[in-house]
Amino acid sequence: MQGNKFKLVEETLEYYKKLALETLQPYFQPKEPRKYLYDLLPVYPNRGGKGLRPALCIATCRAFGGSTHSALKSAAAIELLHNAFLIHDDLQDGSDFRRGLPTMHTVVGMPIAVNLADAMSAISIYPLIENRDTLGGFLTHDILTEILHMVTQTAEGQAIELGWMRDNVTDLTDADYFRMTLKKTAWYTCIHPCRIGALIGSGGSLSLDRFNQFAYFMGVAFQIQDDVLNLVAEYSKYGKEIGGDIWEGKRTMMLIHLLNNCNPLEKSKITAFLALPREKREADDVHWVYGLMEKYDCIDYARAVARELANESLKEFTIAYASAPDSDDKRFIQQIVYYMIEREL
Amino acid sequence: MQGNKFKLVEETLEYYKKLALETLQPYFQPKEPRKYLYDLLPVYPNRGGKGLRPALCIATCRAFGGSTHSALKSAAAIELLHNAFLIHDDLQDGSDFRRGLPTMHTVVGMPIAVNLADAMSAISIYPLIENRDTLGGFLTHDILTEILHMVTQTAEGQAIELGWMRDNVTDLTDADYFRMTLKKTAWYTCIHPCRIGALIGSGGSLSLDRFNQFAYFMGVAFQIQDDVLNLVAEYSKYGKEIGGDIWEGKRTMMLIHLLNNCNPLEKSKITAFLALPREKREADDVHWVYGLMEKYDCIDYARAVARELANESLKEFTIAYASAPDSDDKRFIQQIVYYMIEREL
Numbered sequence: 001m002q003g004n005k006f007k008l009v010e011e012t013l014e015y016y017k018k019l020a021l022e023t024l025q026p027y028f029q030p031k032e033p034r035k036y037l038y039d040l041l042p043v044y045p046n047r048g049g050k051g052l053r054p055a056l057c058i059a060t061c062r063a064f065g066g067s068t069h070s071a072l073k074s075a076a077a078i079e080l081l082h083n084a085f086l087i088h089d090d091l092q093d094g095s096d097f098r099r100g101l102p103t104m105h106t107v108v109g110m111p112i113a114v115n116l117a118d119a120m121s122a123i124s125i126y127p128l129i130e131n132r133d134t135l136g137g138f139l140t141h142d143i144l145t146e147i148l149h150m151v152t153q154t155a156e157g158q159a160i161e162l163g164w165m166r167d168n169v170t171d172l173t174d175a176d177y178f179r180m181t182l183k184k185t186a187w188y189t190c191i192h193p194c195r196i197g198a199l200i201g202s203g204g205s206l207s208l209d210r211f212n213q214f215a216y217f218m219g220v221a222f223q224i225q226d227d228v229l230n231l232v233a234e235y236s237k238y239g240k241e242i243g244g245d246i247w248e249g250k251r252t253m254m255l256i257h258l259l260n261n262c263n264p265l266e267k268s269k270i271t272a273f274l275a276l277p278r279e280k281r282e283a284d285d286v287h288w289v290y291g292l293m294e295k296y297d298c299i300d301y302a303r304a305v306a307r308e309l310a311n312e313s314l315k316e317f318t319i320a321y322a323s324a325p326d327s328d329d330k331r332f333i334q335q336i337v338y339y340m341i342e343r344e345l
Numbered sequence: 346m347q348g349n350k351f352k353l354v355e356e357t358l359e360y361y362k363k364l365a366l367e368t369l370q371p372y373f374q375p376k377e378p379r380k381y382l383y384d385l386l387p388v389y390p391n392r393g394g395k396g397l398r399p400a401l402c403i404a405t406c407r408a409f410g411g412s413t414h415s416a417l418k419s420a421a422a423i424e425l426l427h428n429a430f431l432i433h434d435d436l437q438d439g440s441d442f443r444r445g446l447p448t449m450h451t452v453v454g455m456p457i458a459v460n461l462a463d464a465m466s467a468i469s470i471y472p473l474i475e476n477r478d479t480l481g482g483f484l485t486h487d488i489l490t491e492i493l494h495m496v497t498q499t500a501e502g503q504a505i506e507l508g509w510m511r512d513n514v515t516d517l518t519d520a521d522y523f524r525m526t527l528k529k530t531a532w533y534t535c536i537h538p539c540r541i542g543a544l545i546g547s548g549g550s551l552s553l554d555r556f557n558q559f560a561y562f563m564g565v566a567f568q569i570q571d572d573v574l575n576l577v578a579e580y581s582k583y584g585k586e587i588g589g590d591i592w593e594g595k596r597t598m599m600l601i602h603l604l605n606n607c608n609p610l611e612k613s614k615i616t617a618f619l620a621l622p623r624e625k626r627e628a629d630d631v632h633w634v635y636g637l638m639e640k641y642d643c644i645d646y647a648r649a650v651a652r653e654l655a656n657e658s659l660k661e662f663t664i665a666y667a668s669a670p671d672s673d674d675k676r677f678i679q680q681i682v683y684y685m686i687e688r689e690l
Binding site (some may be wrong): 032033035036037088091092108109110112113118119121122123125129132137138141144145148152155156158159160162165166187193279280287329 | 377378380381382433437438446453454457459460461463464466467470471474477482486489490493496497501503504505507508510511532537565581
């Protein structure tokens with residue numbers, strides 16, 4: 001797909017994702033109410049995401065001497081939570097597609113989609129409680145605390161982003177974007193998966209804050225690339241409507257850069273466009289905003305910021321993983337940093 | 346309010362609700378993002394529900410020899426979860442009012458309301474994890490397991506009810522209603538609060554299944570009374586639009602009884618009414634359905650079923666609480682059974 005440059009990354013992602021999904025199988029067994037709940041549980045997980053989160057968790061655990069098995073239930077829980085987040089996120093954003101197929105709420109209706117994700121969030125706690133049998137009470141407690149912080153940070157990030165959209169906030173800076181993305185994305189996509197992996201791998205002996213900077217930079221770089229792909233990728237690869245973020249009025253780094261660099265007339269027109277409810281926005285206007293993003297080099301700017309973040313992340317990597325001996329898992333984590341910004345889907 | 350008949354019940358509810366809300370205060374401290382998240386957290390809890398769930402939990406704990414303090418965090422967690430459920434429930438049902446004021450999603454918009462309840466659900470787990478400091482690892486683990494069962498059962502019940510409405514299911518029996526209400530209401534309103542209270546009060550020595558029948562009968566009786574009040578209570582007392590359940594097409598015991606007892610022409614007209622999206626239903630039709638419910642004695646029928654359930658619950662009470670010595674808490678639990686079906690709000 002990307003030549004052989006990311007062979008280790010892609011193979012490792014695929015393998016650990018498969019293990020995480022297998023670990024989730026017991027929770028995906030068909031039972032009543034099937035049609036309105038349990039048959040829907042595996043739908044998003046089975047659509048084939050990248051599996052970044054379980055892979056970061058398992059690989060970090062192994063890099064610090066832990067077994068694959070010891071991290072599996074935590075990795076699986078994070079993956080299930082991620083899929084629950086996506087269902088509510090798609091509804092909140094009014095997204096039409098997820099991973100190439102219609103979003104959950106468009107298929108089953110809003111009420112059942114909201115409830116499904118609620119059930120998935122609750123069910124994701126089961127493997128974390130079951131950790132107790134193999135990891136003991138102390139680690140189980142610490143992992144649960146990590147997960148709670150993860151979920152509340154994610155909700156805070158969502159609140160900020162949704163609030164910006166609802167109130168049509170247009171005076172945002174890159175620093176606002178970084179803070180929102182730290183909360184919305186970085187904690188649950190990178191920071192906590194690494195922290196939890198290290199917690200398990202080291203049996204609780206490592207100080208976990210060492211991973212925060214490394215995984216924060218990586219997480220924000222990941223989100224910027226995600227937003228860039230939303231703008232430029234082809235539909236068949238990315239599985240979302242192209243420019244969907246513009247339709248949704250999402251405060252991406254590109255939109256924030258545009259608002260801070262366009263002329264006053266353009267800014268007032270963009271602001272008026274963003275003030276419309278989504279269904280009143282028109283394709284011509286979306287294309288016009290996209291054209292302005294090209295005119296003001298917003299995409300190049302965002303890509304450059306993402307690269308800078310990736311470079312910083314790699315510097316932090318050498319500190320965060322210093323005490324881990326060389327291994328494929330450690331190399332995977334190092335190489336995934338550039339994968340985050342060079343991936344095409 | 347109801348003379349002195351339920352003086353003990355009402356005073357006990359008020360007192361334990363107050364304690365549960367005080368226990369939640371540390372989680373309600375203002376912090377960022379305030380406007381889009383944390384300032385909204387206490388809104389539903391502060392609107393003054395009855396506090397049934399924390400009261401059942403604390404009173405059962407005390408009835409079996411435990412302290413108020415030992416049950417507080419669990420009782421508070423259940424109350425916060427309840428309020429999170431309400432926010433999603435109001436959205437799913439398209440309800441306009443909750444406790445006399447506009448529902449959360451009508452005030453802050455759907456996206457922020459969905460996210461708020463997600464945050465509240467996550468935050469409710471904190472006090473449960475903090476139990477470890479005072480109750481130890483074993484009880485904390487068992488309480489968490491109870492809570493997970495509680496949340497998943499509630500989601501199953503919601504799924505069934507929402508599915509019936511979405512697919513306009515009209516061939517339902519009382520048994521279907523009992524099963525749905527067991528899941529949607531009884532587990533989280535009565536069964537688990539009692540079980541968790543007993544778990545803490547007895548230090549884990551009681552078999553908890555003894556509470557299932559008692560609290561199941563009470564929980565379904567409670568829900569029937571809730572639905573009856575929705576039909577007949579005055580707006581000012583009940584705080585919801587009158588007949589809101591008919592507007593929403595909710596499968597109450599009254600609607601199920603009506604569908605099973607009206608004539609074929611009426612049934613086909615009711616079915617057509619229920620097939621409409623909510624916003625297309627008209628006041629005249631709602632009143633017509635209400636009139637049919639009167640014609641076929643649906644409300645009297647539902648009240649009679651609720652009374653029968655309350656009688657059964659009281660029989661089970663003597664078994665479930667046999668080993669608890671006489672106390673105000675035990676008397677409160679006994680008396681709350683009839684309160685469930687005689688309350689006027």
